[in-house]
Structure formats: structure tokens, C-alpha cells
Amino acid sequence: MITAMWLGKHLNSNLLSVESLIAKEYSSLAASARTHYQKFQTLPNMLLVRLLQERLREEDCVRRGWILDGIPETREQALLIQTLGVSPRHVIVLSAPDTVLIERNLGKRIDPQTGEIYHTTFDWPPESEIQNRLIVPAGISEGETARRLLEYHRNIVRILPSYPKIVKVITADQPCVDVFYQALTYVQTIHRSNAPFTPRVLLCGPVGSGKSRQAALLAQKYGLVNVCCGQLLKEAMADKSKYGEMIQPFFEKETAVPSYVIMKVLKQRLDQQDCVERGWVLHDFPRDRDQACLMDSMGYKPNRVFFLNVPYDSIIERLTLRRTDPVTGERYHLMYKPPPTMEIQARLLQNPKDSEEQIRLRMEQFYRNSAELHEFYGQAITLNGDQDPYTVFEYIESGIINPLPKKVP
Known part of the structure; x- marks a missing residue:
């Protein structure tokens, strides 16, 4: 989540997650999805895909691009998204031992005003005002985290084959800044194309x-x-072409040939x-x-x-x-x-x-x-x-x- 937020800010792109999709105002689809999510803590595949499709059609996503955080969650969602013609250029998987992830999750805190994520050990805010208003997010207990990790491992092995050749696995068991820069380097690369190319x-x-x-x-x-270029000018003189006659006086005087004359020979x-x-x-x-x-x-x-x-x-x-x-x-x-x-x-x-x-x-x-x-x-x-x-x-x-x-x- 933190890496996705930093990427969004650095690239001036839109960060899309299930939470941001259902929080959208002035959308009847988002309102019904919000009601369903509050009740079941999950969304039906078709409803999620329709929400995503609606959001990706908006001007800011078309113009500035997007980053999907935690979407898709299953292979079925991945295939449904692909049938809409939505295909990411880069897929990043952050990997770390489960024990590390459980320990990290227990220390997670959220600022309800800004939505910023903090950690009691690794990223504690220096301002006492922010410290006092931080809340413990729901569903971060050890048992709940272990259950979600089990479900994640079951699904991720089925999701990744949907994105061959564009997946990058980054070890998340390192400082957040290092993870971010590895992710940034990857998303700034362009995949090799088989299209004809004339160097x-x-x-x-x-x-x-x-x-x-x-x-x-x-x-x-x-x-x-x-x-x-130098060889071209000498050949033009040797051929006694009209450009060669223009060039010869400059060679005899050992002075620079004018750029426009060089360009005529080069253009030819x-x-x-x-x-x-x-x-x-x-x-x-x-x-x-x-x-x-x-x-x-x-x-x-x-x-x-x-x-x-x-x-x-x-x-x-x-x-x-x-x-x-x-x-x-x-x-x-x-x-x-x-x-x-x-x-x-x-x-x-x-x-x-x-x-x-x-x-x-x-x-x-x-x-x-x-x-x-x-x-x-x-x-x-x-x-x-x-x-x-x-x-x-x-x-x-x-x-x-x-x-x-x-x-x-």
C-alpha cells in the first residue's frame, strides 16, 4: 500500500483500490457497492469489474494513467478485467515471509483525516497531534492476518499466469525506500517490442x-x-559535384565548412x-x-x-x-x-x-x-x-x- 501511494505521488498517477472505488461520490454503482462491502467486506466479481471500468473511463485515468493496488484479488477477476481490454504494462508482486508480514501488520496505524499509513516501529509520525488521532485499522489481528495471507497465497499463484513476461517480484523485507526505488525503476522501463525497428x-x-x-x-x-560526415565531404570534393565545388575552398583554407552546406551533403x-x-x-x-x-x-x-x-x-x-x-x-x-x-x-x-x-x-x-x-x-x-x-x-x-x-x- 505504501509503495503504491509513493508511486502514485511520484508519477502523478491515480491510485485505485477497492476502498477508493467504493468511496466515489455521485455514483449509484459505487453507493450500492459500498453498501455491499460494509455488509460482507467483499465485492462480487462483476460489481468490482463494473466499478473499475467506470473509473478507468474518467479523464484523469485516461490522461495520467493508473495504479491498481490489490486488484485483481482472484484469477476470475483478472480474466474479467482482461476481457474489458484493461491490461497493465507492469505487474509488481511484493514478497516477504509471512512472519514478517504479520509483525508489520500488527503495528499499522492510520490517520483518519489524511488516510496516511504509519507504523509504530518503522514510520511513527513526529508530530504529537498526528500521533493522538491515529487509529488501529480493522482486521489486523494475528489470526485475521494469517487467514488473509492463506487466501492470498492460494490466489496469487493463479493470478500471475494471466500476466506473463511483465511480472516483477520485489522482496518487501527491506526498507520501504529501497522497495519503492526498485518498483519505480521497473515501472519506468519499457518492455521490448517485436515491432519492426529501423535504427x-x-x-x-x-x-x-x-x-x-x-x-x-x-x-x-x-x-x-x-x-x-567528414568522409562524405571528402567524397563530394573527389566527385567534383556541385557541393564538392562549394566545399573545396574551405578545405584549401582549412576553415570550417558552413553547416547548411554540410547539411545539403548529408541530406543527399x-x-x-x-x-x-x-x-x-x-x-x-x-x-x-x-x-x-x-x-x-x-x-x-x-x-x-x-x-x-x-x-x-x-x-x-x-x-x-x-x-x-x-x-x-x-x-x-x-x-x-x-x-x-x-x-x-x-x-x-x-x-x-x-x-x-x-x-x-x-x-x-x-x-x-x-x-x-x-x-x-x-x-x-x-x-x-x-x-x-x-x-x-x-x-x-x-x-x-x-x-x-x-x-x-
Whole structure:
């Protein structure tokens, strides 16, 4: 009950129980149910289902959702509710030894004014005014609690098969706050769907964070089109297309290509049939919020965004030790892939872009804009890129396959 109340408040959702359904005003159905409940302490299945159906049709339940507390109580009720088309997305079962539950129930107290639940041991109110008005709820004696638990155990094993794959069992024999956060985490997850899904992946990160490697792995395993923005611009120049002619002066002067020109080249590539059918993985663009807004306004919205975080020292180690053999074109790394002979090592050359000064400038440029980019892509997933590439790939793969966690506004 406490966990359900906290979830309702945190998610701004409606908490529905038998007590709240029969307490509804201005409803003849609730009035007759109230009379029956006061007499027998239970409701016929059809009456309960009709009450629930009436409540779920109201605007606040449609708009803000609902949490059922203690409903359904039997398999028959569960099946009747399902025949109405009412199906919860998440089902949580709180489990604890019967001895613990009986002991807890004996200490339960209720504030008749607010309906808040307290406990003589675990959650006693500090205000004396509240303490004085607390009452002992009916039906919490040891014998009554044991009888209700026996009935619960008899019914729960028949109810749960009605909700396959969406049930989460949480141990209730722990602090209420821990139970609440486990329940909250679960209800904010979205179950995996078998519906067709075309990944549109954006990889963000500083130079040397491994974006190109991860994009290549995604393209290899899932057939996504690997779209490197820098490579696209070079290809446009090599093809001497109209966009290539626009880009060439900027490359010759080593200045930034305007965003609108980049976007024209990118649009041309993303509109091709392979990108539309197979999906794409984009890196090296956008680099700031303005470029992200431009891309979004033109309808190119990634459905997965990953930020690869790598420490400065690791990037320096990755990039400054890269070398190229001018004779064979083979690439080496002085630490991870050293040249096989001293002769080859003597002729190796370093790309000027791999100097520590150049790398530092490019990293500073990325981190100046990364906060705004992160804010723009609110559901982006941040990963530690300073790991084995295949470990990073597994995290990215998991982020693509599994639904994004639901964020509470």
C-alpha cells in the first residue's frame, strides 16, 4: 500500500483500490457497492469489474494513467478485467515471509483525516497531534492476518499466469525506500517490442573516442549504413559535384565548412534507399546545438544517441602514438601495434593532426559544445569509452536493442 501511494505521488498517477472505488461520490454503482462491502467486506466479481471500468473511463485515468493496488484479488477477476481490454504494462508482486508480514501488520496505524499509513516501529509520525488521532485499522489481528495471507497465497499463484513476461517480484523485507526505488525503476522501463525497428544511431564524442570503430562494428553486424560526415565531404570534393565545388575552398583554407552546406551533403546521403531501408549510424555531425537543431528541423532525428566519454590522457595515448608507413601505407601504433623492424620504424611519419596541440584544440572544441548537445538530445546514453572496443560495442548494442527508459516529466 505504501509503495503504491509513493508511486502514485511520484508519477502523478491515480491510485485505485477497492476502498477508493467504493468511496466515489455521485455514483449509484459505487453507493450500492459500498453498501455491499460494509455488509460482507467483499465485492462480487462483476460489481468490482463494473466499478473499475467506470473509473478507468474518467479523464484523469485516461490522461495520467493508473495504479491498481490489490486488484485483481482472484484469477476470475483478472480474466474479467482482461476481457474489458484493461491490461497493465507492469505487474509488481511484493514478497516477504509471512512472519514478517504479520509483525508489520500488527503495528499499522492510520490517520483518519489524511488516510496516511504509519507504523509504530518503522514510520511513527513526529508530530504529537498526528500521533493522538491515529487509529488501529480493522482486521489486523494475528489470526485475521494469517487467514488473509492463506487466501492470498492460494490466489496469487493463479493470478500471475494471466500476466506473463511483465511480472516483477520485489522482496518487501527491506526498507520501504529501497522497495519503492526498485518498483519505480521497473515501472519506468519499457518492455521490448517485436515491432519492426529501423535504427538511426548518432555517435558523439571527442576525437579519438572510438566513434569510427563503433560505427564500423554496427555496420558490420546489423547492416546499418556507416555515415561519416567528414568522409562524405571528402567524397563530394573527389566527385567534383556541385557541393564538392562549394566545399573545396574551405578545405584549401582549412576553415570550417558552413553547416547548411554540410547539411545539403548529408541530406543527399540519408535520403538514399539504403539509409531509409537499413537505417544509419552517423558520426562527426552534429558538433553543436545549432547543427543539431538544423538536422532536426529537416526531419533527420536519431532514435538512439550515444556519448562516448574518454579521459584526456587516454585520447593522447591513442592518437599521438599513431604512425603511417609512407612506403606501404600501413598504419601502426607505437604501443599497441609497433612496427616489426627498425627499418620500418625509422621511416614512419606522424600526421600533423595527431600532434598533442592539435588534439587538445579539437577536444576543447568538442567539450565547449557537448553540454548543449547533451541537453538537446535528452534521452542520450552516456558510455565509458575508455574500455575494450568490443565491451563498448556491447553497451551500444544493448542501448539499441532495448527500449529507452521512460523519463518522468
